Amino acid sequence: MKGPGDRFDGWTSVAVALTGGYLLLVIWPLVMVLINSFAGGGEFSLAGFEKFFSSRLYYGTLTNSILVTVCVTVLALVVAFPLAYFMTMFRIGGSRSIQMLILASMMSPPFIGAYSWILLLGNNGMITKFIEDTLGFKPPSIYGFAGIVLVLTLQLVPLIFTYLMGAWRTIDVSLLEASESMGITGWRRAVQVISPLLWPTVLAGSLLVFVRAFADFGTPMLIGQGFRTVPVLIYSSFVGEVSIDKSFAAAVSVIVIAVTLAVFLLQRYLVSRRTFSMTALRSIEPRRLPGWRGVAVHIYVYGFLTLALAPLVVVVFSSFRKTLYGQLVDGFSLDSYVDSQRDILRYVGNTFGIGITALIILVVIAVLVAYLTVRRKGALSGTLDTMTMVPYVVPGLVIGIALVTAFSQGPFMLTGTFAIMVIALAIRRLPYSVRSTTALMYQLNPSIEEAATSLGASKFRTLVRIIIPALAPGILSGAILSWVTIITELSTTLFLYNTSTQTLSLGIYAEVIRGQLGTAAALSTVLLVLTMLSLILLMKLPGGQKELRV
Amino acid sequence: MTSITLRSLRKEYNGQVAIPNLDLDIHDGEFFTLLGPSGCGKTTLLRMIAGFNSIEAGTISFDDVVINDRSPAARNIGMVFQSYALFPQMTAAKNVAFGLQTRNIERAESIRRVEAALESVHMAHLKDRLPGEMSGGQQQRVALARALVIQPAVLLMDEPLSNLDAKLRVEMRDTIREAQREAGITTVYVTHDQEEAMAVSDRIAVMSMGVVQQVGSPAEIYRNPANRFVAEFIGKTNLIVRDLHQRDGVTTLDLGEGVSVDVTSTIAPGVSGRVQVSVRPEAVRAGGSGLQAEVVEETFLGSHSQIRARLSTGETIEFLEFSRRASLWERGEKVVLQLDTEMLTYFDAETGASIMQGAKL
Ligand SMILES: Nc1ncnc2c1ncn2[C@@H]1O[C@H](COP(=O)(O)OP(=O)(O)OP(=O)(O)O)[C@@H](O)[C@H]1O
Ligand SMILES: [Mg+2]
Numbered sequence A: 001m002k003g004p005g006d007r008f009d010g011w012t013s014v015a016v017a018l019t020g021g022y023l024l025l026v027i028w029p030l031v032m033v034l035i036n037s038f039a040g041g042g043e044f045s046l047a048g049f050e051k052f053f054s055s056r057l058y059y060g061t062l063t064n065s066i067l068v069t070v071c072v073t074v075l076a077l078v079v080a081f082p083l084a085y086f087m088t089m090f091r092i093g094g095s096r097s098i099q100m101l102i103l104a105s106m107m108s109p110p111f112i113g114a115y116s117w118i119l120l121l122g123n124n125g126m127i128t129k130f131i132e133d134t135l136g137f138k139p140p141s142i143y144g145f146a147g148i149v150l151v152l153t154l155q156l157v158p159l160i161f162t163y164l165m166g167a168w169r170t171i172d173v174s175l176l177e178a179s180e181s182m183g184i185t186g187w188r189r190a191v192q193v194i195s196p197l198l199w200p201t202v203l204a205g206s207l208l209v210f211v212r213a214f215a216d217f218g219t220p221m222l223i224g225q226g227f228r229t230v231p232v233l234i235y236s237s238f239v240g241e242v243s244i245d246k247s248f249a250a251a252v253s254v255i256v257i258a259v260t261l262a263v264f265l266l267q268r269y270l271v272s273r274r275t276f277s278m279t280a281l282r283s284i285e286p287r288r289l290p291g292w293r294g295v296a297v298h299i300y301v302y303g304f305l306t307l308a309l310a311p312l313v314v315v316v317f318s319s320f321r322k323t324l325y326g327q328l329v330d331g332f333s334l335d336s337y338v339d340s341q342r343d344i345l346r347y348v349g350n351t352f353g354i355g356i357t358a359l360i361i362l363v364v365i366a367v368l369v370a371y372l373t374v375r376r377k378g379a380l381s382g383t384l385d386t387m388t389m390v391p392y393v394v395p396g397l398v399i400g401i402a403l404v405t406a407f408s409q410g411p412f413m414l415t416g417t418f419a420i421m422v423i424a425l426a427i428r429r430l431p432y433s434v435r436s437t438t439a440l441m442y443q444l445n446p447s448i449e450e451a452a453t454s455l456g457a458s459k460f461r462t463l464v465r466i467i468i469p470a471l472a473p474g475i476l477s478g479a480i481l482s483w484v485t486i487i488t489e490l491s492t493t494l495f496l497y498n499t500s501t502q503t504l505s506l507g508i509y510a511e512v513i514r515g516q517l518g519t520a521a522a523l524s525t526v527l528l529v530l531t532m533l534s535l536i537l538l539m540k541l542p543g544g545q546k547e548l549r550v
Numbered sequence B: 001m002t003s004i005t006l007r008s009l010r011k012e013y014n015g016q017v018a019i020p021n022l023d024l025d026i027h028d029g030e031f032f033t034l035l036g037p038s039g040c041g042k043t044t045l046l047r048m049i050a051g052f053n054s055i056e057a058g059t060i061s062f063d064d065v066v067i068n069d070r071s072p073a074a075r076n077i078g079m080v081f082q083s084y085a086l087f088p089q090m091t092a093a094k095n096v097a098f099g100l101q102t103r104n105i106e107r108a109e110s111i112r113r114v115e116a117a118l119e120s121v122h123m124a125h126l127k128d129r130l131p132g133e134m135s136g137g138q139q140q141r142v143a144l145a146r147a148l149v150i151q152p153a154v155l156l157m158d159e160p161l162s163n164l165d166a167k168l169r170v171e172m173r174d175t176i177r178e179a180q181r182e183a184g185i186t187t188v189y190v191t192h193d194q195e196e197a198m199a200v201s202d203r204i205a206v207m208s209m210g211v212v213q214q215v216g217s218p219a220e221i222y223r224n225p226a227n228r229f230v231a232e233f234i235g236k237t238n239l240i241v242r243d244l245h246q247r248d249g250v251t252t253l254d255l256g257e258g259v260s261v262d263v264t265s266t267i268a269p270g271v272s273g274r275v276q277v278s279v280r281p282e283a284v285r286a287g288g289s290g291l292q293a294e295v296v297e298e299t300f301l302g303s304h305s306q307i308r309a310r311l312s313t314g315e316t317i318e319f320l321e322f323s324r325r326a327s328l329w330e331r332g333e334k335v336v337l338q339l340d341t342e343m344l345t346y347f348d349a350e351t352g353a354s355i356m357q358g359a360k361l
Helices: A010-037 A047-054 A056-089 A095-107 A110-121 A126-135 A145-168 A173-181 A186-215 A218-223 A230-239 A246-273 A291-319 A335-339 A341-375 A379-393 A396-407 A418-443 A446-454 A459-487 A504-513 A517-540 A544-549 B042-050 B092-102 B107-120 B136-149 B166-183 B194-200 B218-223 B228-233
Strands: A321-324 A327-332 B004-013 B016-026 B031-035 B057-062 B077-080 B154-158 B186-191 B203-208 B211-216 B238-247 B250-256 B259-262 B273-279 B284-300 B304-311 B316-322 B334-339 B345-348
Touching: A010 A246, A010 A341, A010 A379, A010 A396, A010 A418, A010 A459, A047 A056, A047 A246, A056 A095, A056 A145, A056 A186, A056 A230, A056 A246, A056 A291, A095 A145, A095 A291, A095 A517, A110 A126, A110 A145, A110 A218, A110 A291, A110 A504, A110 A517, A145 A186, A145 A218, A145 A291, A173 A186, A186 A246, A218 A230, A230 A246, A230 A396, A246 A379, A246 A396, A291 A321, A291 A517, A321 A335, A321 A517, A327 A517, A335 A341, A335 A517, A341 A379, A341 A418, A341 A459, A341 A504, A341 A517, A379 A418, A396 A418, A418 A459, A446 A459, A446 B077, A446 B136, A459 A517, A504 A517, B004 B042, B016 B042, B016 B211, B031 B042, B031 B194, B042 B077, B042 B154, B042 B186, B077 B136, B092 B107, B092 B136, B107 B136, B136 B154, B136 B166, B154 B166, B166 B194, B186 B194, B194 B218, B203 B218, B203 B228, B211 B218, B211 B228, B228 B238, B228 B273, B228 B345, B238 B316, B250 B273, B259 B284, B284 B316, B304 B334
Parallel strands: B031 B186, B031 B203, B077 B154, B154 B186
Antiparallel strands: A321 A327, B004 B016, B004 B057, B203 B211, B238 B250, B238 B273, B250 B259, B273 B345, B284 B304, B284 B334, B304 B316
C-alpha cells in the first residue's frame, strides 16, 4: 500500500535534504556530547558521572535546580491562575493594556530581570540603599535561592497566564451557567468545574515553565552567587573557572537532558490521558465586580503588573544615570549611551545581521517541515517532525556546547563564525516555529491545495502561489515572535561568539559580568526598545493581536 | 468532449477495501451522478477519477486513453469542492484566473474568459470580493466558475451544495445544470441527496458499500429499481412480503383478503415462493375496494398529508393524500386501501434482487 507520503517526487528530496541537514547540525553534535560524557581520556569511562554524584558540590546543583524549578513552577501557577481568572471573569480597568504589558514583560530578555533586581535590591541597589539610609538596617539579600525564584517566577507567570487566557477563551459561558444553576458558584466553581477543563493547558504551560526555569542560565549566573544550579555548573566546568573538564560538562549536560526529557514525557502521558476539544460558541463576558472585592481584584492585578514591569522601568531609568567606574551614582547623563555608542552600533548590527539570517532560515525550514508533516504523512516526515522537537528538551547552553564540540576542529571548523551563530539560533527556535507553523498548516483546508492542483498548478507553484500566501499572516506573526526570542537569546550563543559576532544580549551579559552597570543598562534599553517595536509591529498586523494573546 | 471508462477498479485504504471491483461507463457530455448513503465510497471514487487517490487495481480511461498514472494537474479536470476551497487571499476574479495563468493564457484573453465565466454564474458584480467577504452560495458560484473557465475535459463535483441552505440549494442546482448544459462538459457529480440527484442528472449510479447497485436515468431507477436497496434509497416505499402462486401457467400474487394480482407478464418466468412487494406511496389510495387497514397516524404537511396505516397482517403502509378532506383521519379509524397494481415492483424475499421481467437475475 502506497500512502501519499511515500510517493517519490520533489518533496521527497526536500525531506531527505532536511533530514540530512538536521542529522549533521543537531543530532551529530548532540551524539558527540553523549560520547564525550562516556569518554574520559579517550576510552569508555563513567568518570564524568561518578564525579558528579560523588561530591555534594556537584550533585547539589541538581537538587538546587530541581528545588528552584519546582518552586518557580508552583509559584508561577499559583500567581497566574487568579490573574487569568480575574481577567476573564471580571471587568478590570485598562484590561487590554494590562494584557499587552504582561506580554511585554514576558518578551523582555530574561536576564535583564535578574540584572535589574540587582540594581534594586543588590548590595548597592536603590531600595537597599534607601532602606539602609532611612531605616538603618540591611534588607534581606536578593542573591541566592530567593532571588532566583523571585526573578524566574516574575518572568514566567506571564507565560502560564497567556496559556490560561487562551484556554479560558475556549470555555463556553453555558458551562458556567449550568454549574451556577446547580448552585456551584465563585471559587468552588472555578476549582471544581473549570480547573479540570484547564488541566491540559495547565500541564502544557507548566512544562514550558519547567523547561525554561530548569535550563535558565542567565538568572542564576547573575544573582545566584553561592547558590549554583546545573546550567551554571555546566558553564563553569566547560569554560573552566577552576579547571576545564569537558567530559564532565558533557556528563552533566546528559543528566540535564535526561531530567527534561523525563518531565516532557510525563507531561505528554498526563495530557494524552485527558484531552477534550472545546470551542466556545459564546465566550465568557467579564462582569463588573463591585465593592471591596472589586478593589482587591484590582490591587492583585496591578500589584503583579508593577512587579513584572519594575525591572524594565529600572533598567531604562538606570541607563540615564551617571556612572563612576561602572557603578551607578547620583545624577543623570547620557554618558552610558555616548561612551558605548560604537559598541552599541556593532551589537545592533550583529543582532540584525545574525538574527534576520537565522529568522529567514527558520521560517523556510518551518514551512517545509510543517508541509511535510501535515500533507505528506509518511515514515520520513514523521522522523523529521520528531527530530525537530529534539532541541525542545535540550537547554540552550547544551546546544551551544554540542555545536562547539562538533564544529571546533576538523572539516567543519565553524566556531566563532557568523554561520555557527545563525545555526545555533535557528536550531534553538525550530521546535517552536515548527509547532506553530504546523498548527497553521492544519487549519488550511486540504481542498484548497487540491483545487490548485486540479487547475493544473505544479507542486512548487501551489506552494509558492497558494499555500504560503494563504498562511502568510500567521507565518509573519510567528516570525516576529521568533525574532523577539532570537534577539533576546543568550545561553545558546554564549560559547559560540567572538567580538565580530557579538549580539546585543551577549554584549549586555559581558558588561554585567565586567561590572559596567551603566553600559549594560544602556544596551538593555536598546534591546528593550527593539523588542517593544517588534511587538508593536506585530500588533499592527492584521490578525496579529490574536497571535499575541495565544 | 470526453467519455470516462472505469474498469475493474479497486480501492483500499490501509488494507481496508473501500471499492472492491467497479465498472462504469460515463458518456460524453453527460451529467452523471454518484448517489448513495454516507460512507459508500462516492468521494473515494470521484477522487480516484480526479487523481487524488491511489488506485489499487483496474483502469480509468478518458476517451479510451488510460490515465491511471497521470497527475491530477495533467488530467484537465475542473473540480468543485464541498468546502468551496477558494484561495482565501485572492479575489473572486483572481481565483477564477488562476487556472488560466497556469495554462499561460494570454492576458487579454484571460480577462475576457474570467468575466464570461463569472457572468455565467451571475457573480460578475462581486469579482473584486475576497472569499471571506462572500456568502456560502456566492463562494460556491465562484468555485464553479473557476472550474468551468479552464474548459476542462471533465467536471467533478463533490457535494457542492451540502453547505448551503435548502432554498439556495435548489437555486444553485439550476445554475449548475444550466452551466453544464451550456458548456457540454462531461460531469461527475456526487451527492447523498436523492432529490438533488433526480433533479440534475442525466443518469445516476446508485452505490452501496463501494458497489454500484444500479445505473440508469432518474425515472428508470425510480420506476424499476434493481433491488430493494435502490427502491428504499430512491424515494419512499412500503415493503410487504407475500406469496406467489402458480396454476396453469398463470402466476398470481395473493395480496390478502381476496385481492390478488396476475403477475405472469410482469415477473420473470420461473420465479416462485415468497417475494417482497414494493408499494410506492403514490400507488396507494384510500377508499374503493382493497385491503382493510386501520389508521395509525396522520402527519399534516399543508398541501398534503402523510398517513400511516396498519394492515390486518400487522404491516404498515404509508401513503399520501391531498388535503381535500375537511377533517384529519382519527387514530384507529378504519380505511380501505386500494393499490395500483401497475405500479408495484417485486423483489426476491431472500436476496432483495429485482424479479421483474427484464431485470438482470
Ligand atoms: N483517507 C481515508 N483513509 C481511510 N479510510 C477512508 C479514507 N477516506 C475514506 N475512507 C473510507 O472509505 C469509505 C468510503 O468513504 P467515502 O469518503 O468515499 O464515502 P462517501 O460516500 O463520500 O461518504 P459521504 O457521503 O459521507 O461523504 C468509508 O468507509 C470511509 O471510512
Ligand atoms: Mg463524501
